[in-house]
Amino acid sequence: MTAKETSAKPLHNLNSHNQQDVRVRIAPSPTGSLHLGTARTALYNYLYAKRFKGKFVMRLEDTDEERSEERFTEDIFAGLKWLGLNWDEGPDIGGPYAPYRQTQKENHYSNIANQLIAKSSAYLAYETPEELAALKEEQKAKGQPPRYDNRGRHLSQSHIEHFIKEGRVPSVRFIVEEPRTVIWPDQIRGQMAIETTDLGGDMVIVKSSGIATYNFAVVVDDVDMKISHVIRGEDHIHNTAKQLLIYESLGAKPPQFAHAALIFDNDHRKLSKRVHGEKAHIDYYRQQGYLPEAIVNYLAQMSFTPADGREIFTLEEGSEMFEFARMSKSPAVFDLQRLNWFNGHYIRSLPIESITERCMPYLTGVDTSKYTDKQIQEIIISVREGLSTLAEVLAATRFYFIDKPEINEETKKSIFTNLQAKEVLTRTIQELGKLPYGDHKGCKQVIDSMGKELGVKGKELYWPLRAALSGATQGPDLGSIISILGAERIKSRIEAALASCS
Ligand code: GLU
Numbered sequence: 001m002t003a004k005e006t007s008a009k010p011l012h013n014l015n016s017h018n019q020q021d022v023r024v025r026i027a028p029s030p031t032g033s034l035h036l037g038t039a040r041t042a043l044y045n046y047l048y049a050k051r052f053k054g055k056f057v058m059r060l061e062d063t064d065e066e067r068s069e070e071r072f073t074e075d076i077f078a079g080l081k082w083l084g085l086n087w088d089e090g091p092d093i094g095g096p097y098a099p100y101r102q103t104q105k106e107n108h109y110s111n112i113a114n115q116l117i118a119k120s121s122a123y124l125a126y127e128t129p130e131e132l133a134a135l136k137e138e139q140k141a142k143g144q145p146p147r148y149d150n151r152g153r154h155l156s157q158s159h160i161e162h163f164i165k166e167g168r169v170p171s172v173r174f175i176v177e178e179p180r181t182v183i184w185p186d187q188i189r190g191q192m193a194i195e196t197t198d199l200g201g202d203m204v205i206v207k208s209s210g211i212a213t214y215n216f217a218v219v220v221d222d223v224d225m226k227i228s229h230v231i232r233g234e235d236h237i238h239n240t241a242k243q244l245l246i247y248e249s250l251g252a253k254p255p256q257f258a259h260a261a262l263i264f265d266n267d268h269r270k271l272s273k274r275v276h277g278e279k280a281h282i283d284y285y286r287q288q289g290y291l292p293e294a295i296v297n298y299l300a301q302m303s304f305t306p307a308d309g310r311e312i313f314t315l316e317e318g319s320e321m322f323e324f325a326r327m328s329k330s331p332a333v334f335d336l337q338r339l340n341w342f343n344g345h346y347i348r349s350l351p352i353e354s355i356t357e358r359c360m361p362y363l364t365g366v367d368t369s370k371y372t373d374k375q376i377q378e379i380i381i382s383v384r385e386g387l388s389t390l391a392e393v394l395a396a397t398r399f400y401f402i403d404k405p406e407i408n409e410e411t412k413k414s415i416f417t418n419l420q421a422k423e424v425l426t427r428t429i430q431e432l433g434k435l436p437y438g439d440h441k442g443c444k445q446v447i448d449s450m451g452k453e454l455g456v457k458g459k460e461l462y463w464p465l466r467a468a469l470s471g472a473t474q475g476p477d478l479g480s481i482i483s484i485l486g487a488e489r490i491k492s493r494i495e496a497a498l499a500s501c502s
Pocket of ligand 1: 028
């Protein structure tokens, strides 16, 4: 199928939108956990609604009875709320155009389908799944793309009676006029033109089970809910063409459409559950200690560049700057390193009280009650520079909590066997009474002047202490380590290190 941009005149002459009436929606199908792509679509809708003081609507497209599950609805709702993308109307909070769950509107869809039948825009089609499968096989054998051959369009009355006698239950098919070009001015992609010959023939709008299909229910809902702009992924471009035909038959004014580029990985593969497993889902990032502030910023800037070119912006700032004209048409690339960079930025720059609180669930298996709340905060300050996720906080701070940090043999051999190191460690024990605990800089100064007296500086001075106190020669600032650990812990750690060098 081909979608092309065109300079031809649009089929629907849309007026430029009235800012008062902006109503956008996110319409997830609860057939899986919240996908990064859905979160990004929700985010663009949210930003647009806020930008134009409109309404952001949540609608559940739950008509796929076999695959829809309540736990997915819960995951989607929880994920979007965690990201701060709260909606103004939805199945959980109601709204003027309720219900916001498609399963509660089945009769309504059937009634509208009947109106389309009455107008000869749709008809009852009686073929069985086996007949449709055979048709597909036949087309495949001939190397043709699969499509419905519109055989149900002109059934004679006797044929219909015969099918009914056989007990066949009809579906409703919408007539897709061919050939014809469906044109619309896409707010992101520019003028679009889709040939109706690429749409797969007359489309089912109500299945034989009585359930409306996506392309039909979505139009009815968008009309019912007075949606002004449909912002969604580019994978819906052909659906948009189908939906525009339905709008036309219903005599309804279509919304404006904006199709955002899809998200790919570094190997040009579409981000999907099948290829990327849990990493395609928001919940994975929540569990790994990504901050919602970082995720929304990262997702927003993937295809949207503010006019001033900035990369770092909050949800609120994003909603003051958002515009379709600054959206990219090129595929977005999901790059974990870059997300880590955004996350690290927010870990370093959000208020320390908030970061500490968010780190606490990750400090498992260690006894945090050994320290006061103030000290825990200092512990987090001492490591936050090096964190790219909150989950890394445990490994980075474990040494503060355990009785004796593990020091590997290599470090023991290379550092503690040296006479100077023993002197530094022994002298530090004597200085314990002088160290101004709680004052990181002050502690560092005491160590530096001790080093001066001993004629030792740089790594000769710091490494034995770092290794004895934290188990590693790299890590948080030494003054902070000393200041936080306090005399008693320093003493027992240094004694243990000295014992291991003899
Ligand atoms: N339920 C559809 C999806 O999850 C919604 C698409 C649309 O926004 O119309 O892809």
